[in-house]
Amino acid sequence: xxxxxxxxxxxxxxxxxxxxxxxxxxxxxxxxxxxxxxxxxxxxxxxxxxxxxxxxxxxxxxxxxxxxxxxxxxxxxxxxxxxxxxxxxxxxxxxxxxxxxxxxxxxxxxxxxxxx
Numbered sequence: 001x002x003x004x005x006x007x008x009x010x011x012x013x014x015x016x017x018x019x020x021x022x023x024x025x026x027x028x029x030x031x032x033x034x035x036x037x038x039x040x041x042x043x044x045x046x047x048x049x050x051x052x053x054x055x056x057x058x059x060x061x062x063x064x065x066x067x068x069x070x071x072x073x074x075x076x077x078x079x080x081x082x083x084x085x086x087x088x089x090x091x092x093x094x095x096x097x098x099x100x101x102x103x104x105x106x107x108x109x110x111x112x113x114x115x116x
Contacts, residue, residue, distance in 0.1 A: 020045040027093040046087040
């Protein structure tokens with residue numbers, strides 16, 4: 001995402017009661033990468049509770065601003081506090097097909113962590 005956060009400086013996903021379910025759609029991958037950068041984790045699962053991982057209203061605003069910058073889609077604070085998981089938040093996001101600052105990825109390619 002080119003936000004200046006070094007991928008290697010992020011902590012691994014902590015042990016959680018939630019089983020790890022990796023991102024599969026482009027919107028989930030983008031959301032997981034943005035939230036990983038904001039919270040300082042790598043390898044977040046889409047069912048992980050972001051609040052349990054330390055998210056608050058300030059980090060939600062940071063992530064929302066970054067998502068809007070990358071996709072043009074907004075995430076409301078009401079939605080974030082209703083259910084703070086990547087899977088739920090990604091439902092409202094449409095990731096552009098063309099290269100619009102997303103690392104030149106198109107719909108047929110998988111994103112690697114740190115490419116977004």
